[in-house]
Amino acid sequence: MKHIKTLSVLFILSLTILAACSNDDDPVPVNEEEVITTVTIELTNGTEKVILQSRDLDGDGPNAPEIQGGTLKANTTYSGVITLLNETETPAENITDEVAAEADEHQFFYSAAGIASTFTYTGTNDSNGNPVGINFTVSTEGAGTGVYTVTLRHEPNKSATGVKEGNITNAGGETDVEISFPITVE
Amino acid sequence: MIFILLLSFSTVESQNCEYTFSGLVEDFHDKSPIIGATVFIKNQNKYAVTNSEGKFSIPNVCSGNSTIEVSHVACEPQTFELNVSSNIFKIIDLEHHEEELKEIHIKGATGLKTKTAQETLLKTKTLEKFSGGSLGDAIKSISGVSSINTGNNIVKPVINGLNGSRVLISFNNVRLHDQEWGVEHAPNIDVNAAQSISVIKGANALQYGGDAIGGVVIINPTKSSIEKDTLYGKSIISQQTNGRLFSVMTSLNKSYQSGWYVNGQASFKRAGDFEAANYNLTNTGINQKAFTINTGYRKFEKGFEAFYSYLSNEIGILSASHFGNVSDLVTAIESDKPSIIRDFSYDINNPKQDVTHQLLKTNFYKRFKGFGMLSLQYDYQVNHRLEFDRRIGDNANLQAVDLKLKTHSFKTDLKLDSNLDRIYKVGIHGFYENNFSDPITKVRRLIPDYDRFNFGVYSIANFKFDTFMFSGGLRYDVEHINAKKFYQQSRWYNLNYQDDFSDIIIDPDVSGSQLLTNPKFTYHNISASLGLTYNVNRQNTFTVNYGLANRAPNPSELFSDGLHHSAARIELGDLRIKTETSNRFSASYKFNNEKLNLGVETFYNHIKDFIYIEPSGQETTNRGAFPVWSYKQVNAQLFGIDTDIQYEINNNFSVSNKSSLLKGRDLSGNRPLLDIPPFKTTTSLVFKKENWNHFFASIESEFNARQNEYPNNNFNVFLPTLNESVLVDISTPPPAYHLLNFSSGFEFKLSKVHLNVNVFVDNVLNESYRNYLNRLRFFADDLGRNFKIQLKINY
Numbered sequence: 001m002k003h004i005k006t007l008s009v010l011f012i013l014s015l016t017i018l019a020a021c022s023n024d025d026d027p028v029p030v031n032e033e034e035v036i037t038t039v040t041i042e043l044t045n046g047t048e049k050v051i052l053q054s055r056d057l058d059g060d061g062p063n064a065p066e067i068q069g070g071t072l073k074a075n076t077t078y079s080g081v082i083t084l085l086n087e088t089e090t091p092a093e094n095i096t097d098e099v100a101a102e103a104d105e106h107q108f109f110y111s112a113a114g115i116a117s118t119f120t121y122t123g124t125n126d127s128n129g130n131p132v133g134i135n136f137t138v139s140t141e142g143a144g145t146g147v148y149t150v151t152l153r154h155e156p157n158k159s160a161t162g163v164k165e166g167n168i169t170n171a172g173g174e175t176d177v178e179i180s181f182p183i184t185v186e
Numbered sequence: 187m188i189f190i191l192l193l194s195f196s197t198v199e200s201q202n203c204e205y206t207f208s209g210l211v212e213d214f215h216d217k218s219p220i221i222g223a224t225v226f227i228k229n230q231n232k233y234a235v236t237n238s239e240g241k242f243s244i245p246n247v248c249s250g251n252s253t254i255e256v257s258h259v260a261c262e263p264q265t266f267e268l269n270v271s272s273n274i275f276k277i278i279d280l281e282h283h284e285e286e287l288k289e290i291h292i293k294g295a296t297g298l299k300t301k302t303a304q305e306t307l308l309k310t311k312t313l314e315k316f317s318g319g320s321l322g323d324a325i326k327s328i329s330g331v332s333s334i335n336t337g338n339n340i341v342k343p344v345i346n347g348l349n350g351s352r353v354l355i356s357f358n359n360v361r362l363h364d365q366e367w368g369v370e371h372a373p374n375i376d377v378n379a380a381q382s383i384s385v386i387k388g389a390n391a392l393q394y395g396g397d398a399i400g401g402v403v404i405i406n407p408t409k410s411s412i413e414k415d416t417l418y419g420k421s422i423i424s425q426q427t428n429g430r431l432f433s434v435m436t437s438l439n440k441s442y443q444s445g446w447y448v449n450g451q452a453s454f455k456r457a458g459d460f461e462a463a464n465y466n467l468t469n470t471g472i473n474q475k476a477f478t479i480n481t482g483y484r485k486f487e488k489g490f491e492a493f494y495s496y497l498s499n500e501i502g503i504l505s506a507s508h509f510g511n512v513s514d515l516v517t518a519i520e521s522d523k524p525s526i527i528r529d530f531s532y533d534i535n536n537p538k539q540d541v542t543h544q545l546l547k548t549n550f551y552k553r554f555k556g557f558g559m560l561s562l563q564y565d566y567q568v569n570h571r572l573e574f575d576r577r578i579g580d581n582a583n584l585q586a587v588d589l590k591l592k593t594h595s596f597k598t599d600l601k602l603d604s605n606l607d608r609i610y611k612v613g614i615h616g617f618y619e620n621n622f623s624d625p626i627t628k629v630r631r632l633i634p635d636y637d638r639f640n641f642g643v644y645s646i647a648n649f650k651f652d653t654f655m656f657s658g659g660l661r662y663d664v665e666h667i668n669a670k671k672f673y674q675q676s677r678w679y680n681l682n683y684q685d686d687f688s689d690i691i692i693d694p695d696v697s698g699s700q701l702l703t704n705p706k707f708t709y710h711n712i713s714a715s716l717g718l719t720y721n722v723n724r725q726n727t728f729t730v731n732y733g734l735a736n737r738a739p740n741p742s743e744l745f746s747d748g749l750h751h752s753a754a755r756i757e758l759g760d761l762r763i764k765t766e767t768s769n770r771f772s773a774s775y776k777f778n779n780e781k782l783n784l785g786v787e788t789f790y791n792h793i794k795d796f797i798y799i800e801p802s803g804q805e806t807t808n809r810g811a812f813p814v815w816s817y818k819q820v821n822a823q824l825f826g827i828d829t830d831i832q833y834e835i836n837n838n839f840s841v842s843n844k845s846s847l848l849k850g851r852d853l854s855g856n857r858p859l860l861d862i863p864p865f866k867t868t869t870s871l872v873f874k875k876e877n878w879n880h881f882f883a884s885i886e887s888e889f890n891a892r893q894n895e896y897p898n899n900n901f902n903v904f905l906p907t908l909n910e911s912v913l914v915d916i917s918t919p920p921p922a923y924h925l926l927n928f929s930s931g932f933e934f935k936l937s938k939v940h941l942n943v944n945v946f947v948d949n950v951l952n953e954s955y956r957n958y959l960n961r962l963r964f965f966a967d968d969l970g971r972n973f974k975i976q977l978k979i980n981y
Contacts, residue, residue, distance in 0.1 A: 027623070027625070027631075027635045027702070029672055029697055030627070030629065030630050031697060032630050033581060034579070034629075036808045057699070060749040060812075061676040062680035101579065102582075105578070149906040149907055149909075154510070154578065168907055174576065177809060178513060179906070180906035
C-alpha cells in the first residue's frame with residue numbers, strides 16, 4: 001500500500017508542468033498566404049497564345065471569381081502550363097512553386113465537358129514517378145462550345161485506377177482548386 | 187501506565203475542587219437553546235445535561251486544564267480546552283442540524299445543489315465508469331442529456347436540446363470560460379477530477395450565471411474529509427481494445443485534525459485510431475494529460491482554499507472529414523466508407539486540436555454566529571486553443587487557429603442561514619476577459635481580439651414549510667464587449683454594414699483591402715427563477731418551476747467571418763444579433779418506495795430570438811463552391827419529456843429504463859429545429875450478488891430512433907467535373923439503431939485496500955451506425971465493438 005501511495009505522489013508530481021503565457025497587443029492584419037487568388041492557364045501552339053484565367057481578389061470573400069475563357073482551333077494540339085498566384089501580397093506569391101516542391105502530395109486534373117478534347121501530362125513527375133500536371137498538352141477535336149475544368153487535389157491517391165492518366169474519379173484527397181473555363185473551339 | 191496513574195494522582199492531589207462550571211449551549215445559527223446536550227469534563231469524569239433552557243451546571247470542578255466535550259444527537263460534537271481557576275460561565279455554540287451542515291461542509295458532495303429544480307446527481311461510482319471517457323459521455327447517462335459530437339473524442343453536452351454557450355459548466359465553483367461557442371469545442375474538463383456531477387436542466391441555478399438557457403453542469407472535485415488525520419487514495423487503470431486506449435488516474439488526499447488539507451489528482455489517457463464496425467477511423471487518437479492540486483484550511487467557522495487545475499488535450503480529427511469544397515462533400519456523402527482508411531497508429535496528424543486549459547482559484551469563507559456565511563473568491567483561467575488544418579508549403583505544420591482566452595473573475599457570496607427554514611443568498615460576480623487571436627497563423631481570424639466585461643448581482647431565497655419547499659431568485663447582469671475586428675471590404679459591403687456600422691470603422695484602408703473596426707456592445711440581462719416542491723408524503727413529490735433567462739450573443743454569433751476549413755463552409759456572424767430570451771416552464775413527479783423509483787420530467791421552453799446557424803446560400807471561389815452558413819434569429823420552442831424508472835425485482839435482479847422525447851420547432855419559419863436529438867430509450871437489467879465479492883453483471887439495450895422531424899437545408903451545387911448540378915443532402919438523418927452493452931465486475935478486500943475489477947463490452951453486436959448529432963456522420967460510422975477492462979484500487 002505504501003508503494004502505491006509513493007508511486008501516486010510521483011505520478012502527480014511528474015505531471016506538474018506549467019505552460020507559459022504570452023502577451024497581447026493591438027491586432028495585426030493578416031493576409032492569408034495560402035489563398036489562391038489567380039489561376040492562369042497558358043495554352044500555346046507555335047506563336048498562338050490563349051490565356052484562361054480565374055481571378056478572385058477577395059479570396060474567400062463574397063465576390064465570385066472573374067473567369068476568362070478562350071477560343072481554340074479545332075484539331076490542334078496546344079501545350080499548356082498552369083500558374084497559381086496569391087495576389088493579395090505584393091509582390092504576388094507564386095503558389096505553383098509550393099505545389100512543385102510538394103509534388104508527391106499534389107496533382108492537377110484536367111477535363112472537358114460539352115466538347116471533346118484530350119489532355120496529356122507532360123513535364124516533371126514527382127519523386128515517385130507519378131504526374132503532378134503543372135505542364136500538359138491538350139488536343140482539340142471538332143468545333144463546339146463547352147468547358148475545361150481544372151482541379152488541384154491535395155493528397156490524392158495517385159496509385160488508384162486511372163489517376164496517373166489524369167482521371168479524377170478515384171483520386172480522393174482534398175480539393176484546393178476547382179475552376180471551369182468556358183471554351184469555344186472553331 | 188502506572189507512571190501515568192501516579193502522575194494524575196499527584197496532580198489531582200494538588201488541585202482545588204470547589205469551582206462551578208456552568209453555561210448555556212445554543213445553536214450556532216439562530217442562537218436557540220439546545221436541550222439535552224451533554225457537557226463532559228474528560229479528565230475529571232464529570233458531566234451534566236442541558237435543561238429546557240439549554241443551561242447546565244457542574245459543581246465541584248477541579249482547577250487546572252481540562253478537556254471539555256460537548257455533544258448532542260443532532261449536532262457535531264465539539265471539544266475545547268478550559269483552564270479553571272474560578273467559577274466559570276460559558277456560552278457554547280453547537281453546530282446544530284448536522285445533516286444540513288454536512289451539505290455546507292462538504293459543499294454538496296453528496297447532496298443536490300437545488301431543492302426545487304430538475305436536477306440529477308451523478309456520484310463517484312457512476313463517474314468512475316467513464317474514467318477513460320469524456321465529461322460529455324458521463325453525463326449522457328442522464329435522461330434528457332445527449333451530446334453533439336465531432337468524432338468520438340470531441341463531445342459537447344446537450345441538455346434538453348441546447349448546447350454550447352447555453353450550457354454553463356462550473357468546475358469547483360468556477361464558471362469555465364473556454365471558447366465554448368463552437369460545436370467542435372469540447373468542454374475542458376477531465377472527468378476524473380470530479381467526485382460528483384450535478385446537472386440542472388434549465389437556468390435554475392442563478393448563483394452560477396443567468397444565461398444558462400439550456401442548463402448548468404456542476405462539477406465538484408474531490409474534497410478531503412474534515413478535521414481528521416487521514417491519508418487515502420484511489421487509482422483507476424483502464425485498458426480498451428477500441429483505439430487501444432490506455433488510461434490511468436490516481437488521487438491522494440491528506441487531511442489533518444487541525445483543519446489543514448492537501449489533495450492531488452492526476453490522469454493520463456492515450457488512444458490511437460479508433461475503429462468503426464468495419465474499418466479504422468484514421469487519425470482519431472487522443473492524448474490527454476490532466477492534474478489538479480488543492481490545498482487549504484477548513485474549519486466550520488472559516489477556511490480558505492487554493493486550487494490549481496491543468497488540462498492538456500491533443501485530439502486527432504478523422505482524416506476523411508477534412509475536405510476542400512462542396513464537390514468533396516458530395517463525394518463523401520455518396521460514399522459509404524471514409525475516403526482515407528489507413529492501418530492503426532497512435533500518431534495524431536493534422537487535422538487536429540491542441541487545447542490547454544489552466545485554472546487557478548482561491549477562496550475564503552467565514553461564518554458569523556447567528557447570521558450566515560460570507561465567501562470571497564478569485565479565479566483566473568487561461569484557455570489556449572490551437573487547431574491544425576492540412577496546409578501546404580512552409581505552413582504545413584503551422585496552426586490555423588490560435589486563440590488564447592484569459593479570464594479573471596471575482597465573486598462575493600453571502601448566505602444567510604441563521605434560520606434553516608428561510609435561507610437567503612446574495613452575491614456579486616464580475617469578470618474581465620481577453621481573447622487574443624494570434625496572427626502567427628497567417629490565416630485571417632475567424633474570431634477577433636476582444637475584451638469582455640461582466641458584472642452581475644443576484645439574490646435567491648429558499649423557504650421550507652412542512653411539506654412545501656419554495657425558492658425564488660432574481661439576477662441582473664450587464665455585459666460589455668469591445669472587439670477589434672478586420673473585415674474584408676467586399677464582405678463589409680456584402681453584409682450592408684456601411685449603412686448601420688460606418689461609425690465603428692477605425693481604419694478604412696488596411697492592407698489586403700481590409701478595414702479595421704471597433705465594435706462595442708453592451709447588454710443588460712435579467713434572469714429569474716421560481717420553484718416549488720410539494721412532498722405529498724414520503725413517496726410522492728411534485729416539483730414545478732419557471733425560469734427566465736437572457737443570453738447575450740457570444741463572439742462567434744457576432745463576429746464569425748470566413749471559411750471554416752474543417753467544416754468547408756463559410757460562416758458568418760451578424761453584428762445585428764441581439765440577446766435571446768428563454769421562458770421555461772417545467773414540472774416533475776417523483777415516486778419512491780423500496781422497490782420502485784420513478785421520475786417523470788416535462789418542460790416547455792419558449793425562446794424568443796433564438797440564435798442559430800443555418801445554410802443561407804453559396805459562394806464560389808477558386809477552390810470551388812462553398813455553402814454559406816449564417817447566424818440568424820427566430821422564435822423557437824422546445825418541448826420534452828424525460829422519464830427514469832428503476833424497479834428492484836428481488837434482491838438479485840433489478841431493471842431500469844431511461845427515455846427522452848424532445849420536439850423542437852422554429853415558430854417563425856414554422857418548421858422543425860436543426861440538430862434536435864431523436865427519441866432515445868435505454869433499458870438495463872442488472873444482476874447483483876453481494877456475497878460473491880459484490881459481483882454484478884448488467885446488460886443494457888440502447889435504442890436511438892431516427893429523427894423524422896428535421897429542416898430541409900439541402901441545396902444544389904454545380905459540379906464542374908461532372909458538368910451537372912447535384913443535390914447536396916446535408917439534412918436527411920441517419921437511420922435508427924440499436925446497441926447492446928454489457929458490464930460486469932467484482933470487488934475484493936485485501937486488508938486496507940479495496941480492489942475492483944470491471945469489464946465492459948460496448949456495442950456487443952458490432953453494429954455499424956451513425957448518430958444524427960455527430961458532425962462526422964457524413965464521413966464515417968460511429969464506434970464498433972469495444973472491450974474494456976478497468977482496475978480500481980482504493981487505499
